[in-house]
Amino acid sequence: ILNVEQSPQSLHVQEGDSTNFTCSFPSSNFYALHWYRWETAKSPEALFVMTLNGDEKKKGRISATLNTKEGYSYLYIKGSQPEDSATYLCASPKGSARQLTFGSGTQLTVLP
Amino acid sequence: NAGVMQNPRHLVRRRGQEARLRCSPMKGHSHVYWYRQLPEEGLKFMVYLQKENIIDESGMPKERFSAEFPKEGPSILRIQQVVRGDSAAYFCASSPGGPNYGYTFGSGTRLTVV
Numbered sequence A: 001i002l003n004v005e006q007s008p009q010s011l012h013v014q015e016g017d018s019t020n021f022t023c024s025f026p027s028s029n030f031y032a033l034h035w036y037r038w039e040t041a042k043s044p045e046a047l048f049v050m051t052l053n054g055d056e057k058k059k060g061r062i063s064a065t066l067n068t069k070e071g072y073s074y075l076y077i078k079g080s081q082p083e084d085s086a087t088y089l090c091a092s093p094k095g096s097a098r099q100l101t102f103g104s105g106t107q108l109t110v111l112p
Numbered sequence B: 001n002a003g004v005m006q007n008p009r010h011l012v013r014r015r016g017q018e019a020r021l022r023c024s025p026m027k028g029h030s031h032v033y034w035y036r037q038l039p040e041e042g043l044k045f046m047v048y049l050q051k052e053n054i055i056d057e058s059g060m061p062k063e064r065f066s067a068e069f070p071k072e073g074p075s076i077l078r079i080q081q082v083v084r085g086d087s088a089a090y091f092c093a094s095s096p097g098g099p100n101y102g103y104t105f106g107s108g109t110r111l112t113v114v
Helices: none
Strands: A005-007 A010-014 A019-024 A033-038 A045-050 A056-059 A062-067 A072-077 A086-093 A100-102 A106-111 B005-007 B010-013 B019-024 B031-037 B043-050 B053-056 B065-068 B075-079 B088-095 B109-113
Touching (some): A010 A019, A019 A106, A045 A062, A072 A086, A100 B043
Antiparallel strands (some): A086 A106, B005 B019, B031 B088, B043 B053, B065 B075
16 A cells, blocks of 8 residues: 555445444554544544554544554444534555645445 | 634635635644645645744645745745636644644635636
8 A cells, every 4th residue: 555545435324323434554654543524614623643553542433443564444433423424534644754645535424 | 722724715816816825823733734625636735834944845836836834924825826727725734743643624725716
């Protein structure tokens, strides 16, 4: 993996369903992995910053895991609600850069 | 704590004019990042600055684009002689340090070139 990649590109789930999506990133020279939520007409909002292999973070119904050796992170949402509808971005520094490179995002729509 | 302030929110320029986009970082944040979102695309890195220094401008076009973050005042992204392809949303973010810190984003400036 040379870039930050996310899958799926979009996802529709029913209210109450649990869901998860994936972020893949370059595992060499790993420094940090960020997750952001971006609601329509707003600006991206930080959810998690993860730095250690095996890290697990939780914020309400949203949690994330990190595997730096294989270069992936999962974001989980338990019991999705319509207000969870947003684009979820992951980001990581690329190579020796200190700034974040963002993935294209997973657009989540939660249907009532 | 006012967060990251960007202005203007919307900017319309005719081809050939100059566009100046301003970003005041969150209080206590000395690292500023500019990203561009072209229509139907994600956030693309442009430039990373600390007070009075450009740390990385590898994502910024070499022609017509410049950025600064002076000792006093906001960070400025300047686009000279704008073209239609410059139409995009420009987001500024700030953080107190390096990649271990989450970014706080501004609301963005939507530039339209007519």
